[in-house]
Structures are given as C-alpha cells and as structure tokens.
Amino acid sequence: MSSAEHVPIDSSRPFQLDRTGLRGRFVRLGPAIDEILERHAYPDPIARSLGELVLLASALAGELKFDGSFSLQVRGKGPVTLMVADCTNQGAIRGYASFEQGADFPSEEIGDLCGDGLLAVTLDQSAVGGETQQGIVELEGASLTDCMLTYFQRSQQVRTGMRFALKRDIDGSWQGGGIVVQALPDEGGNAPIDITDEDGWRRAMVLLGTVTDDELIGPALDVDTVLHRLFHEEIVRVYPPLQLAHGCRCSAERFAAVIRGFSAEEVSDMQQQDGSITATCQFCNRTYRFEADSIGSIRHQTRH
Known part of the structure; x- marks a missing residue:
C-alpha cells in the first residue's frame, strides 16, 4: 500500500484486501462524536452505547451508492428506550438517545441498558424520490456490534467482521474508531472470495482480532499505517476517504x-x-x- 494522502480525523477510509477481494472501512471520529455525546451530557454508559451506534452508522454508510442516509435505531423496554444514529452519503452524522432520568445502569451491556428490544437498519432514499428499505433484528449479544453482526449474518447473509473502540482523551473529549471488513460482491456482482475458501476469511479475521483500541482510536498512528500493519500481507488498497462531520438536518x-x-x-x-x-x-x-x-x-x- 502506498499513499501520501493525509487521512484526517472525522473520516471513513475505504479499503480493499487485494489478496482476497475483501472490502472494508476504517472510521475515526473525534470532534464530531464528542459534539454528539456532549450536547446532551449523557451518563457515561449511555454515551458509550450511543457512541458505538454512531461509529457503526458512520462505518457502514460508506457502502452507500446513492443519495440518501443509513440509519440505525434501537428501541427497548429498559432504562434506555430509544437510540438513533444516522449518516448520509455526504458524511453528515448525528445521534440521539432517550432514557429514564435517574435510572440505574447495572452495566454497559446493551441488554441491561435497553432490555428486550429491536435494532432497525434503514436505507433511506426518499429525499431523492427513491425507496426506503428496512431490516429488523432482535437485540442479542453484549454490545451493539454483536447485534449488527447478527443482522448481517441472518438478514443479509454477508460475512462481516468488526472491531470498535471508544474512550475519553486526557481532556475528557470523546474519541472513537473502528474497522469493518466484509465479503461484499463487487459492482459486477462477483463474490470477493470463493465461498469454499475459508482460509482467506479466517486469516482476515485473525488479523482484525489483533488490532488494539489505541490503534483504532489513534492519533499516535495514522489510519493507513494501522491498515498496513494489520493487513500488509493481504496487499491493502486504499480509496479516497469520506469526510465526516456532525450535521443535523433539522430546519x-x-x-x-x-x-x-x-x-x-x-x-x-x-x-x-x-x-x-x-x-x-x-x-x-x-x-x-x-x-x-x-x-x-x-x-x-x-x-x-
């Protein structure tokens, strides 16, 4: 991989692993996610889950091939009744959570925060006269990332691997990052790897599993350096990043x-x-x- 391009924070970097044809996005968020989480002064357990949802939406929206938005909505029966995050194909991200004031949060697991609930995944093209597509899956797993993996496995049947991390820096500002790797067909509909070639997929997932939170979040290492460290044997090809920013569409x-x-x-x-x-x-x-x-x-x- 060779690229002299500087990838700024608050952006999503698409990439491809040429050895297998697997595709992915590496997203990093700083001021954009901090503004979303601090605007409502959420308690930390809620901020962490909403931040994870915003990271998921920001990374997965990178596959949008139309004018519209990708949104994730969680509805539950626990202390947190609603969480929403969305990202347009222009890179405008936003998020919101509704919760019971004064509630206790026994842990940061999604089941303890939301109780029984559903995760809705929506592709919305209505603003340009297109269709709205939606998939729904029950909340299963300890985290929202687990729930999204279940969605891709059951509803989309797309092999997907994800790693996300979120923390406050020494000044108390939120920062986050994450990598998504998927076995997506190319524009011609061709599969990236032979479905019988388990080695290529397993190899990519083992490598993804070695990434640390500090590598995901930065900023000591830039995005392309981390990708090269992880996947250099897979021959990483990077594409122009999508700039992300907090952007509400209210008016x-x-x-x-x-x-x-x-x-x-x-x-x-x-x-x-x-x-x-x-x-x-x-x-x-x-x-x-x-x-x-x-x-x-x-x-x-x-x-x-």
Whole structure:
C-alpha cells in the first residue's frame, strides 16, 4: 500500500484486501462524536452505547451508492428506550438517545441498558424520490456490534467482521474508531472470495482480532499505517476517504411541515398561552419557535 494522502480525523477510509477481494472501512471520529455525546451530557454508559451506534452508522454508510442516509435505531423496554444514529452519503452524522432520568445502569451491556428490544437498519432514499428499505433484528449479544453482526449474518447473509473502540482523551473529549471488513460482491456482482475458501476469511479475521483500541482510536498512528500493519500481507488498497462531520438536518421548514400534518385541535393543544408553538430537535437540541400569527399561514400552505 502506498499513499501520501493525509487521512484526517472525522473520516471513513475505504479499503480493499487485494489478496482476497475483501472490502472494508476504517472510521475515526473525534470532534464530531464528542459534539454528539456532549450536547446532551449523557451518563457515561449511555454515551458509550450511543457512541458505538454512531461509529457503526458512520462505518457502514460508506457502502452507500446513492443519495440518501443509513440509519440505525434501537428501541427497548429498559432504562434506555430509544437510540438513533444516522449518516448520509455526504458524511453528515448525528445521534440521539432517550432514557429514564435517574435510572440505574447495572452495566454497559446493551441488554441491561435497553432490555428486550429491536435494532432497525434503514436505507433511506426518499429525499431523492427513491425507496426506503428496512431490516429488523432482535437485540442479542453484549454490545451493539454483536447485534449488527447478527443482522448481517441472518438478514443479509454477508460475512462481516468488526472491531470498535471508544474512550475519553486526557481532556475528557470523546474519541472513537473502528474497522469493518466484509465479503461484499463487487459492482459486477462477483463474490470477493470463493465461498469454499475459508482460509482467506479466517486469516482476515485473525488479523482484525489483533488490532488494539489505541490503534483504532489513534492519533499516535495514522489510519493507513494501522491498515498496513494489520493487513500488509493481504496487499491493502486504499480509496479516497469520506469526510465526516456532525450535521443535523433539522430546519424551521421541516418542523413547519410537521405542524401542517396535525389537525386544528392537535395544533391548539400544542400552542402555549401566547399562541406560539416551540419545537426542539432531539438530535441537536436546537429549539424553533413559531409565533401565533404565523401558525395559521403555515397550516394553510400547500403541501408538496
């Protein structure tokens, strides 16, 4: 592997192992994931699980071949009732968690945080007139990574290996990183390795298992150096990185469209004493205010 390109933090680096044709992404997040986790000041157990979900979404979205978004949503019956993370093919990432205030968290295992629940995987192309595809799997395993591996095994039948790590640096800021390796077909639909060639897959998984948390997160070693250390015998080919950044897609127009979808009675119930309506985005915590004299015109605007 030869590349003089600097891969910045908050990016996803696609790569291929030429010896087997296996493909993957190496994602590293710094300021972007710290902004997501610190915006709501989550307790550490929730921050770690939500951070893992954001890392998963950021890495897996690298396979998007269309204009749209890749989202992961966890719904449970435990102290944490909802976690959402998504990433667009332009690299805008965001995440949010809803939880019971004051709840105790016996451990950071996903079963203790969410109880019985489901993980939904969604590919959304609706913004450009395309379809929305969704798969759902039960929460099984100690971590969200375990749950995603179950999803790929059962729902997609795609061989997948993953390693992720998340921690605070000496200043208390969150940092994360991870590698995903998959046996994905190429653009012509050809399988990367013969399904009877277990050695190639097993070899890649053994190598992936040797990566340390410090190598995943950095920043002492850059992404390409880590890839070369891990997979140099597999002949690593790297591709241009996707720059990632915290980016919420909320807007006054989006909330106005939501208001238009309610009945007059429902709108009346939402109005405050002065007739205004306020709406707060769960992802970025930004609040939008609609004054009383504008609500009538919003509701009568033509729906597109």
